[in-house]
Amino acid sequence: MTPLLVAAGALVAIGAAVATGARDARIASLGLAVMLAAAPFVADPLPGPLQLAFAVMAGILAGFLVFVAARRVPNRAGPPLGLPATLGAAAAGFAVGIGATAVALPRLGPATALAAGLAACAVAVGPIAITRDIFRLGSALIVLVGGAILVLTALAGTPEPLTGIAAGIVLVALAAAVAAVTGGAVAATGGTAVPDDLPGRRAAATRAAGDDR
Amino acid sequence: MSVLPFLAVAIVGAVIATLLRDIRRLGTIAGLGAVVVALAAACFINPDTPLSIGGGALAGSDHLRLVLTLCLAGGLLVLVVARLATWQPSAPGALLGGAAGIGLALGLAGTPPGLLGAAAATIAASVLALGSPAAPSRIRALARELRGAATSLVIGLIAAGIMPGAAPAPGAVPAEPAAAALVLLGMALIVAHRFGAIPLHARVSRLADAAPSGALPILAAWLPAAWGLVILGWAPAALGPSSAGLGLERGLIVTLALATLLLGTVAALIQDEVEHVVAYTIVADAGVALLALAALDPAARDAARAWVLVFATTRTAMIGWTIAFRAAFGTGRLRDTTGWLRRGPALGVALAGILLAAVGWPGLLAWDARLAILQSATAGPALLLAYAGSLGTGAAICRLLVVGGGRPSPIVAGSLGELPRLPERPPAGAAAPVTDGPPPVGAIARAAARARRLRVAAGVVGRDARRTLELNRVPLRAFAVILLGGLALLTAAGAFGIDAAARAPGPVLPSLSPFVGG
Numbered sequence: 001m002t003p004l005l006v007a008a009g010a011l012v013a014i015g016a017a018v019a020t021g022a023r024d025a026r027i028a029s030l031g032l033a034v035m036l037a038a039a040p041f042v043a044d045p046l047p048g049p050l051q052l053a054f055a056v057m058a059g060i061l062a063g064f065l066v067f068v069a070a071r072r073v074p075n076r077a078g079p080p081l082g083l084p085a086t087l088g089a090a091a092a093g094f095a096v097g098i099g100a101t102a103v104a105l106p107r108l109g110p111a112t113a114l115a116a117g118l119a120a121c122a123v124a125v126g127p128i129a130i131t132r133d134i135f136r137l138g139s140a141l142i143v144l145v146g147g148a149i150l151v152l153t154a155l156a157g158t159p160e161p162l163t164g165i166a167a168g169i170v171l172v173a174l175a176a177a178v179a180a181v182t183g184g185a186v187a188a189t190g191g192t193a194v195p196d197d198l199p200g201r202r203a204a205a206t207r208a209a210g211d212d213r
Numbered sequence: 214m215s216v217l218p219f220l221a222v223a224i225v226g227a228v229i230a231t232l233l234r235d236i237r238r239l240g241t242i243a244g245l246g247a248v249v250v251a252l253a254a255a256c257f258i259n260p261d262t263p264l265s266i267g268g269g270a271l272a273g274s275d276h277l278r279l280v281l282t283l284c285l286a287g288g289l290l291v292l293v294v295a296r297l298a299t300w301q302p303s304a305p306g307a308l309l310g311g312a313a314g315i316g317l318a319l320g321l322a323g324t325p326p327g328l329l330g331a332a333a334a335t336i337a338a339s340v341l342a343l344g345s346p347a348a349p350s351r352i353r354a355l356a357r358e359l360r361g362a363a364t365s366l367v368i369g370l371i372a373a374g375i376m377p378g379a380a381p382a383p384g385a386v387p388a389e390p391a392a393a394a395l396v397l398l399g400m401a402l403i404v405a406h407r408f409g410a411i412p413l414h415a416r417v418s419r420l421a422d423a424a425p426s427g428a429l430p431i432l433a434a435w436l437p438a439a440w441g442l443v444i445l446g447w448a449p450a451a452l453g454p455s456s457a458g459l460g461l462e463r464g465l466i467v468t469l470a471l472a473t474l475l476l477g478t479v480a481a482l483i484q485d486e487v488e489h490v491v492a493y494t495i496v497a498d499a500g501v502a503l504l505a506l507a508a509l510d511p512a513a514r515d516a517a518r519a520w521v522l523v524f525a526t527t528r529t530a531m532i533g534w535t536i537a538f539r540a541a542f543g544t545g546r547l548r549d550t551t552g553w554l555r556r557g558p559a560l561g562v563a564l565a566g567i568l569l570a571a572v573g574w575p576g577l578l579a580w581d582a583r584l585a586i587l588q589s590a591t592a593g594p595a596l597l598l599a600y601a602g603s604l605g606t607g608a609a610i611c612r613l614l615v616v617g618g619g620r621p622s623p624i625v626a627g628s629l630g631e632l633p634r635l636p637e638r639p640p641a642g643a644a645a646p647v648t649d650g651p652p653p654v655g656a657i658a659r660a661a662a663r664a665r666r667l668r669v670a671a672g673v674v675g676r677d678a679r680r681t682l683e684l685n686r687v688p689l690r691a692f693a694v695i696l697l698g699g700l701a702l703l704t705a706a707g708a709f710g711i712d713a714a715a716r717a718p719g720p721v722l723p724s725l726s727p728f729v730g731g
Contacts, residue, residue: 134356141363148367155374162269166329173333177340181355184347194356195349
C-alpha cells in the first residue's frame with residue numbers, strides 16, 4: 001500500500017461522496033468525473049498507458065455527459081442525504097475496506113482498491129434505494145458501477161485491458177442513459193422526479209394508441 | 214473474426230434507425246433494412262479463430278450465430294407485425310442495439326466482460342426503446358431498467374471477482390464455502406431479477422405496459438436470455454466444485470423456482486390483458502432458468518443453452534401474436550374478445566403452433582431440454598411440481614384458445630375478418646388514359662409517349678398496391694404471425710442444429726478465460 005495508492009483511493013472516495021451528496025447538480029457531476037478519472041489509478045500494478053488513458057477519458061466523458069444532464073436539473077432537487085453525511089459514509093466505507101485485510105478474503109489486488117470501492121458502494125446504495133430523483137439515481141448508479149469495478153480490481157487484480165475497455169464503455173453508456181432519461185423527464189414532467197405509478201393503471205389498454213405517431 | 218462485421222452492421226444500423234426514426238416512411242425502410250442486413254451478417258458468424266483484443270478475445274460460435282439469428286429473425290417479424298398495426302419508431306433501433314450488445318456479451322471471453330456486455334446491451338436497448346418519446350410511464354420503466362441492469366452488473370462483477378469461472382490464478386487462495394454460498398445466491402438474484410421471477414416479477418409486467426410492443430422481444434426475452442447464458446456458462450465451472458457444500462442455498466433457489474413456476478402460471482391464468490398473459494408466462498419460465506442455475510451441472514447448462522432459445526423464440530412469437538390480436542380487435546382484454554377464433558382463425562393457427570413449440574412432446578428438443586433441466590435440479594415431489602409448473606405456459610395459451618372458441622362478443626363480431634380483399638376497380642372508361650392531340654410523330658416523340666404511358670401505369674399500380682396493402686393489413690399480420698409460430702416450432706424441434714450448437718465447447722483461447730456464452 002503506497003501513499004500514492006492511498007491518495008488515489010481517497011480521491012475516489014471523496015469524488016463519490018460529492019457525486020452523490022452535493023446539493024448542486026453540477027458540482028455533483030464534477031465529483032463524479034473526479035471519481036471516475038481517479039479510479040483507474042487505484043490498482044497495483046497500474047494498467048498499461050493506453051488502457052489507463054482510455055479509462056481516464058471514459059471517466060471524463062461520462063462526467064461530461066452527466067454535467068450536460070445536470071444543467072437541466074432544477075435547483076430544488078437535492079440529494080437524499082447531505083454532503084457531510086455522505087462524506088461520513090464514504091469515510092466509513094473506506095475504513096472498512098482498509099480494515100478488511102484482517103478478513104481471510106482471497107484477494108489479488110490492493111486493499112486500497114477495496115477501500116475505495118466499498119466507499120463508493122456505501123454512498124451509492126442510499127440514493128439508489130430511496131431517491132425519487134432520476135438525476136440523483138443515475139449518478140448513484142454510475143458511482144455504484146465504478147465502485148464495483150474497484151472491488152473487482154481488489155479481488156481479481158488489475159483488470160485485463162479488455163475488461164477495462166468494456167467497463168469504460170458501460171460507464172459512458174450509463175452516463176448517456178442518465179443524460180437521456182433526465183432530459184426526457186424534464187420534457188415530460190417539468191422536473192426530474194420519477195413519476196408515480198398511477199393507481200389502477202391500464203397502460204396496456206392504451207399502448208397501441210400511444211405508440212401511434 | 215466473423216463477429217466483427219455483425220457488430221459493425223448492428224451498431225451502425227442502430228444509429229441510423231434511431232436518427233431517422235422521426236421520419237415515418239424513411240425511418241421504416243431504414244429500420245427494417247438495417248435489421249435485414251444485420252440478420253444477414255449474423256448468419257455468417259461461425260466458430261473461427263478468436264480475435265485477440267486487449268488481453269482477451271472475441272470469437273464467434275454456432276450457438277452465438279443461432280442466438281443472434283433467431284433474435285433478429287423473430288424481431289424482424291414482430292417489427293413487420295407492429296408496422297402493419299401502428300408506428301413504433303424506436304423499436305428497430307432498440308432491437309439492433311440490443312442484438313449488438315448480446316453479440317458482445319456472448320462473444321467476449323471471460324465472465325466480467327460478458328456481464329459488462331450484457332449490461333451495455335440492456336442499457337442501450339432500454340434507452341433506445343423507452344427514451345423517446347418521453348412519457349411518465351416510460352421514464353418510470355427506464356429508471357427501473359437502469360437500476361436493475363446496474364445492480365445486476367455490480368452483483369455479478371463482485372461475484373465473478375470472488376469466484377472466477379476460470380482456473381484460479383497462481384497464488385490465489387480458494388474461496389471459503391460461505392463466500393461460494395453468497396456468490397451463488399447473488400447470481401441467483403440476478404437471474405431472478407432479469408427473468409422476472411417471483412417476487413421480482415413486477416419489472417416484466419410493467420415493462421409490458423410501458424415499452425413499445427415491437428421492442429418487447431428484445432427487452433423481455435432476449436436480453437434476459439443473454440444474462441442467463443453468461444451466468445449459466447460461468448456457474449458450473451466456478452461453483453461446481455463447491456456444489457456439495459451448497460445444499461441449503463441450492464434448496465432455497467429450487468424453492469424460489471418452484472414458487473415462480475406455480476405462482477407465475479396462476480398469474481398468467483387470471484390475467485385479462487393478453488400482454489400481461491405473455492408477461493406472466495415469461496415470469497413462470499424464470500423458474501426453469503433458476504433451476505438450471507441451481508443444478509450447477511454442465512449437462513444442465515448445455516440443456517439450458519438449448520432451452521433458452523426455445524423460450525425466447527416462443528415468447529417473441531407470443532408478443533407478435535398479441536400485437537396482431539390487439540390490432541385486429543382494437544383491444545387486448547379477453548373478456549371483450551370472446552369468440553375471437555371465428556374472426557381470426559389464422560391467429561388461432563399461429564397460437565396453436567406456439568403452443569406446440571412452448572410445450573413440445575417427448576423426443577422434441579423443447580421437451581427434452583426442459584426435462585433435463587428439471588431432472589438435474591429436482592427429484593421426487595419437487596420434480597413433479599416443477600414438471601407441472603413448467604407446463605404453465607401451455608395452460609395459459611390453452612386458456613386463450615378456449616376464450617377464442619366461445620360465443621363472439623360484439624367487438625369480435627364487428628371486427629374485420631382475415632380474408633384478403635381487393636380494391637374496387639374504377640369503371641372501365643375512367644381507367645383509360647386520356648390522350649390529347651394528334652398521335653406522336655418521330656422516334657423521340659414515340660419514346661416520350663411510351664414513357665408517359667409507363668409513368669401513368671406505374672402510378673396506377675403503386676396506388677393499387679397501396680390500397681391493397683391498406684385493405685389487407687389484417688391478413689398480412691396474420692401471415693406474419695403464422696411465420697413467427699413456424700419459427701418457434703422449428704426452434705422447438707431443434708432445427709438449425711440447435712442441439713449440437715448448445716453442446717459444443719467454446720473456442721480454444723490463448724488465455725485462461727473461458728467463453729461463458731458461446
